[in-house]
Amino acid sequence: MVRAAKTAALAPLGGLLACTDDGSDASGTEAGTSDGSSSDGPGTSGSSGGGSGSGTSGSTGSSSATSESAGSTATSSPSSGSGSTETGGESGSESEDTGTAVCEPSPEDIEGPFYRPGIPVGGDLDVHGDPGVALRIEGVVQSEGCVPLANAIVEIWHATPVAPDAEPGDDDATYDSTDEYRYYGQVATDARGRYAFNTLRPGWYLNGPQYRPAHVHVKVWVRGVERLTSQLYFEGDPFNDGDAWFNPVMALDPDEAGLANIDFVV
Numbered sequence: 001m002v003r004a005a006k007t008a009a010l011a012p013l014g015g016l017l018a019c020t021d022d023g024s025d026a027s028g029t030e031a032g033t034s035d036g037s038s039s040d041g042p043g044t045s046g047s048s049g050g051g052s053g054s055g056t057s058g059s060t061g062s063s064s065a066t067s068e069s070a071g072s073t074a075t076s077s078p079s080s081g082s083g084s085t086e087t088g089g090e091s092g093s094e095s096e097d098t099g100t101a102v103c104e105p106s107p108e109d110i111e112g113p114f115y116r117p118g119i120p121v122g123g124d125l126d127v128h129g130d131p132g133v134a135l136r137i138e139g140v141v142q143s144e145g146c147v148p149l150a151n152a153i154v155e156i157w158h159a160t161p162v163a164p165d166a167e168p169g170d171d172d173a174t175y176d177s178t179d180e181y182r183y184y185g186q187v188a189t190d191a192r193g194r195y196a197f198n199t200l201r202p203g204w205y206l207n208g209p210q211y212r213p214a215h216v217h218v219k220v221w222v223r224g225v226e227r228l229t230s231q232l233y234f235e236g237d238p239f240n241d242g243d244a245w246f247n248p249v250m251a252l253d254p255d256e257a258g259l260a261n262i263d264f265v266v
Contacts, residue, residue, distance in 0.1 A: 010119075011088065020167035022220065023121060025110075027098065029181050039172075041057075042115075042163050044178075044202075052124070052151050054135065060071055062114075067126075067166060073178075082161050096231060100145065101145060101146040102144065102145070103142060103143070103144055103145070103146040103265040104144075104265060105144060105228075105265050105266065106228055106230060106250070106263075106265050106266065107230060107247055107250060108228065108230055108248055108265045109153075109186055109229065109230040109245055109247060109250070110229075110231070110245055111217070111219075112217060114217070115157065115160075115217065116176040116177075116184065117158070117180065118181075118186065119155050119157065119181060119184045119186045120181050120184065120185060120186070121186060121187075122185050122186075122187070123185055123187040123195070123198060124185075124195045124197075124198045124199075125156075125185045125197060125198065125199035125200075125240075126199050126200050127179075127181055128180075130200060131161070131163045131164065132161030132162060132163060132198060132201060133161070133162065133201040133258065134166070134198075134201075134257070135198075135199050135201045135254060135258045135260065136196065136197070136198050136199075136202055136254075136257075136258055136259045136260070137156070137196070137197045137199070137216065137232070137252065137260055137261075137262065138194065138195065138196035138197070138259070138260075138261055138265040139194070139195065139247055139261050139262045139264065140189075140192070140193040140194050140263045140264075141154065141189050141193050141195060141220055141222075141263070141264045141266065142193055142263060142264070142265055143162075143265070143266065144258075144265060146265075147174040147195075148188055148193025149167070149189060149193050149222055149266070150190065150192070150193060151187045151188050151189060152188065152193070152195075152221065152222045152227075152266070153186055153187075153188050153189075153220070153221040154186065154187055154188075154189065154195045154197075154215030154217075154218065154219070154220055154222055154264070155184075155185070155218065155219040155220075155221075156184075156186075156188040156199075156215040156216055156217060156218050157175070157183060157184040157185075157199055157216075157217050158175075158183050158199070158202040158204055158215065158217060159173035159174060159175050159183070159202045159203055159214075160173045160174050160175075160176070160182070160183065160203055161173070161183075161199075161200035161201060161202060161203055162200075162201055162202065162204065162214065163203075163204035168202065168204050168211055168238065168239070171258045172202070172203070172204065172205045172206060172261060173203030173205045183199060183200075183202070183249060185197060185199075193212050196255070201214060201234070201254075201258075202214045202215065204217060210239070210242065210243075211239045211242045212243060213233055213234065213237040213238075213239040213243050213246055214233070214237050214239075215231045215232060215233050215234075216231065216232040216235050217229075217230075217231055217232075218230050218231065218232060218264070220266050222266060227266035228264055229264045230250060230264075231245065231247075231250060232250050232252055232262065233246055233247070233250055233251040233252065234251060234252050234254075235248075235251045235252065235253045264265050
């Protein structure tokens with residue numbers, strides 16, 4: 001998906017760069033020059049940003065809807081680009097015609113009704129003191145040529161967390177609509193295309209008569225252009241089966257420490 005330009009100024013934050021929410025200058029670049037040397041992109045730390053910024057409430061994005069509506073079911077998969085647990089399918093392959101590396105684009109999914117412009121800068125979303133299950137999502141943003149992209153903007157948002165011992169129906173999750181932007185965050189990739197978020201595993205909520213599986217919404221912007229809107233799910237969630245939008249390619253499988261890796265190909 002390619003949508004209208006969005007730009008954002010880049011500033012260092014906890015080792016990864018993060019864009020501000022004022023809409024100025026987001027310049028996604030390939031993390032390497034044609035001769036193989038590194039670009040002058042942001043730092044190379046793999047840790048997430050720790051700030052939370054102060055976004056302002058805005059109207060729902062143009063592709064949002066008042067209810068969850070059907071999205072794509074592409075079967076292409078992102079490739080792994082870091083040393084942590086791999087999810088998302090096979091790595092890149094070589095083109096039979098040219099012998100060059102080819103990475104399959106990450107599949108699209110619906111935006112849903114809860115996207116908000118002005119998402120605050122920062123990758124540490126576990127700052128509210130809520131009980132929950134720790135979750136760290138990290139990976140690499142790369143092109144279809146399998147080249148890591150520096151300064152790409154990754155936004156995530158999700159519903160309030162589920163308590164460690166919660167059962168469906170105990171307490172339905174909700175999305176924050178206040179100026180706090182709880183469980184909304186954005187970071188920019190470093191010089192090697194890496195991003196990371198620390199948060200808590202989101203809870204379940206009813207969508208009509210049926211619970212939606214736990215999921216994390218994601219957008220990726222490159223050079224100010226929206227290149228991906230999708231959702232991340234969780235292997236083994238009791239509501240994956242029968243969900244209209246669940247895509248196993250985008251299912252996370254966190255380890256015991258809550259670490260899950262998924263790369264985005266845009």
